[in-house]
Amino acid sequence: MRILLVEDNQALAEGLSTILRGSGYAVDVVADGASAEAVAAAEAYDLVILDLNLPEMDGLDVLRSMRARHNRAAVMILTARGTPEERVRGLDLGADDYMIKPFDIAEFEARIRVLLRRQAGLRSSIIQHGGVTLDLASRTFSSDGVPLDIPAREVALLELLFLRAGKVVSKDAIVQSLTGFGDDLSANAIEQYVSRLRRRLSLHGLTVKTARGIGYYLETVTPAP
Template identity: 50%
Template sequence: MRLLLVEDNVDLADAIIRRMRRNGHAVDWQADGVGAASVLRYQSFDLVVLDIGLPKLDGLRVLAGMRERGDSTPVLMLTARDGIEDRVQALDVGADDYLGKPFDFREFEARCRVLLRRGRGQASEVVQIGGFQFDNAAHRVSLDGEVIELPNREFRLLEILVGRLGQVVGKDEIAKGLFGFDDEAGPNAIELYIGRLRKKLVAAPLRISTVRGVGYMLEASDGGADGDG
């Protein structure tokens, strides 16, 4: 998934970026509210992690601008402030969740997963299709109990497709979910990852179909997964 991190503490931002990218997420970073507000006007994200105490424009005003434009992207607010008033104000403005600093990264990741899942309309971290299981929380994919090893980007590609099971997902949408501004992605990168994923899921009760000129669709099937090139 693609995240926007808005945090002016460079050390904390670096730690979050490294951790989330290590988990396969595309992460873009802005260090002040004005830059974040500008990016959010033209780029969509799956999740925004937004500090309240930002230079130039505070996080509450950035969030208020998002909601006024009808942007319903899930937002996790971060702040070093302890007062209950800040928490109440953040939620009233439209934050989906709130996490005070300092925090445990395991809790941070869990809250991000919940918001991402909620944004996709999923009730559970685990998707089961016959003997195939996709467990987002455990970062595990298995077939009949045997683990299918997937590099992070292939795992995140599968996450996107599983989250839209039975629906066509456009190439642009996939690209936005997999690659950040700083990622180098050639024109055939998505096709390459799709091809690798198909080979690893060939025995699974799934099929990745190519919808020519549009994108891809993951469907449950009785046989193995296959599809066009």
């Protein structure tokens, strides 16, 4: 899942981006409103975390521009501006959540999970396909209650396929979701991740199928004896 963090406080931006990347999210960081508007228009994000007091362009104007472009990314406003009038204005302009600084990190992470779950159209944090269960709260996979040992990049790919189950996920969408600025993820690397996931999932009633020339999708199978 890909997140845009818009924050002009460098120390806070570095701290939050480290936490988010440690949780497996692809994170891009910009420090002013004009850059945020341009990047949000050019790139696809699942979530935008948006400060309001920004150089060059106020965060509410960034939000207004996003929604005018029919950008459907979830938006969490994260700001020191916390009067009831400002909160109402932000939500009316299209924000999905509003947090006031200072804030609790555990609550911040929990709200992110809720927003990403809503983006995927899910009510529960538990998703099951075949014999494999994804817990979105912990971002872990298990089968019959036993955790599956899956490397971080493959976890991110499998989570994306789970959240879009029933649909083919294009290679371009995979690259956009799993990488941030400056990251490189080749088609060959994606194929290697998919191949390894197939081997890991083969005993658990699930596989990753290829839609030739398009991308990949989940399919349930009969587990190998």
